Amino acid sequence: MNQPFDSDLPNIDAPAIGPPTTDPVPQPFEVKFATRVDRLPPYMFGRINNSLYQKRRAGDDVIDLGMGNPSDPPDPSVIQKLADAAADPGNHGYSKSNGISNLRREVASKYYRLYGVRLDPDTEVMSCLGSKEGFSHMCLALMGPGDTAIIPSPYFPVHMYGVILAAGNVVALDVADSEMFLRNVAYTCEHMAPTPKVLIVNYPHNPSSAVIEPEFFVEVVRLAKKYGFMVIHDFAYADVAFDGYRPPSFLAAKGAKDVGVEFTTMSKGYNMAGWRVGFCAGNSEMIRGLGTVKGYYDYGMFAAVQIAAIVALRETDTNVEKQSRIYQGRRDVLVSGLRRLGWDVTPPKAGMFVWAKVPEPWASSMSTMDFALKLLEEGNVAVSPGSGFGQGGEGFLRMSLVENEQRLRQAVRQISKCLG
Numbered sequence: 001m002n003q004p005f006d007s008d009l010p011n012i013d014a015p016a017i018g019p020p021t022t023d024p025v026p027q028p029f030e031v032k033f034a035t036r037v038d039r040l041p042p043y044m045f046g047r048i049n050n051s052l053y054q055k056r057r058a059g060d061d062v063i064d065l066g067m068g069n070p071s072d073p074p075d076p077s078v079i080q081k082l083a084d085a086a087a088d089p090g091n092h093g094y095s096k097s098n099g100i101s102n103l104r105r106e107v108a109s110k111y112y113r114l115y116g117v118r119l120d121p122d123t124e125v126m127s128c129l130g131s132k133e134g135f136s137h138m139c140l141a142l143m144g145p146g147d148t149a150i151i152p153s154p155y156f157p158v159h160m161y162g163v164i165l166a167a168g169n170v171v172a173l174d175v176a177d178s179e180m181f182l183r184n185v186a187y188t189c190e191h192m193a194p195t196p197k198v199l200i201v202n203y204p205h206n207p208s209s210a211v212i213e214p215e216f217f218v219e220v221v222r223l224a225k226k227y228g229f230m231v232i233h234d235f236a237y238a239d240v241a242f243d244g245y246r247p248p249s250f251l252a253a254k255g256a257k258d259v260g261v262e263f264t265t266m267s268k269g270y271n272m273a274g275w276r277v278g279f280c281a282g283n284s285e286m287i288r289g290l291g292t293v294k295g296y297y298d299y300g301m302f303a304a305v306q307i308a309a310i311v312a313l314r315e316t317d318t319n320v321e322k323q324s325r326i327y328q329g330r331r332d333v334l335v336s337g338l339r340r341l342g343w344d345v346t347p348p349k350a351g352m353f354v355w356a357k358v359p360e361p362w363a364s365s366m367s368t369m370d371f372a373l374k375l376l377e378e379g380n381v382a383v384s385p386g387s388g389f390g391q392g393g394e395g396f397l398r399m400s401l402v403e404n405e406q407r408l409r410q411a412v413r414q415i416s417k418c419l420g
Helices: 046-057 075-087 100-113 131-142 157-165 178-191 216-226 284-295 301-316 315-342 367-381 405-419
Strands: 125-128 148-153 169-174 199-201 230-234 260-265 278-282 355-359 396-400
Touching: 075 301, 100 125, 100 278, 100 301, 125 284, 131 230, 131 260, 131 278, 131 284, 148 157, 148 178, 148 284, 157 169, 157 178, 157 199, 169 178, 169 396, 178 216, 199 216, 199 396, 216 230, 216 355, 260 284, 278 284, 315 405, 367 405
Parallel strands: 148 169, 148 199, 199 230, 230 260
Antiparallel strands: 125 278, 260 278, 355 396
C-alpha cells in the first residue's frame, strides 16, 4: 500500500546515488581582494611609467623629472661605515623594530641641535623603514572605520591612501594659502560630527613646495587642543631648503608633543633614499601605538644600515648643506629656463620639486595627464601630472630636481622644441 509522501522521512526505496563519473566543468579561479584594496583607484602614474619604460627599451634618452629619486651618492664616509658594519657577523641578526638605542639618541641630538627640541630617545623617538612605512603604520595604529583625517590638497598619495587602507575617511583642504588652510581646518571641526580624529600636514609640501613659518604650527597645536584631534607632520624635506629659508619643525611649537608626532627621513638631504631610514618623533603614546603595529609587521632595519646612519647624522651636516646648494642651483636653472618659454613658475623655497602651471594654450585644450604624455612622447621629458596628486593638482606639473644642471637645460630645450 502506498504511503503518503512525507518530505521529512527518507525514501528508503530510492536507489543509491553513486559518485559522479565525470569532473565538474572547471570555473575560472577568482581572487577577491579586501574592501580596503578595492577602494583604491587605478594608479595615476601608470600610463606615464609604462610609456617611459617602453621608450627607454627602444633606446630613447628620456630625461626623467617625474620621480623625486635622488641621483647623488651619500657621503663616502657613510658608505664605508656601512661596508665595515656589514663585515661584522654580529650585525646580521634580527634588529628591534624601534631602532638601536644609539641611532635614536642621535636623532634626539639632532632635534636639540637644530630646533631646540628635547626628546626622550627611549619613548619619543622611533626608527622606521623610511618615513612612508612609518606613516602608513601610524595610520593603522590611529585610524579605523568611521574615523576621519584632514589632509593637504594637492596630496602626496600616501597621505590619502594610507588613511584609506586603514579604513578611514579623508577631507582634503587646499594648502595654497596657509591661513586659509587653518581656517578651513577649524570650520571642518566645527561642522563635522564626529570631529576629525587626525590632521595630516606636510611642509615643505610635496608636490606644491608650499612652505610656512613657525607661527603656523603654534596655531595647529591650539586647534588640536581645542578640537581634540591628533597631528601627524610629514617633515620629509626638512633638510632641503634655499635662499636662507629654514623649514620649521612642528615639534618646536609649544605643546606640540602633547598632540602629535613628526616624521623625518634620511632619503633627501643625505641621499640615502634606497637605504630606507626614517624616524618618528614626538608624542610618546602615539609612538607606542606605532611600535605596537610595527612589532607585528617587521623586525626593524638591517643593523649595519643603522650604524652607518649614525655616522651620517653625526658627521655629515656639511654635506647636507652642500646638497641643498646643489638643488638650489638646479632649481634656478629649471625655473629660469621655463620662464624663458613663458611659463608661470614660482621658485620654491624648499624641497626637490618645481610646481609649474601648465601654460596656454595647452591648459585650456588638454588635461594635465595628456600634456605630461605629450612632453614624454614627443619631447622625451618625463614629468608628474598634477592630477596624480588629486583634483587639486589639475593644471600643474611636478618637475623634480634630481638631474644635473646640464640635463635640466637640455630638458628645457626639448620641451621648447616639443611645444614650438
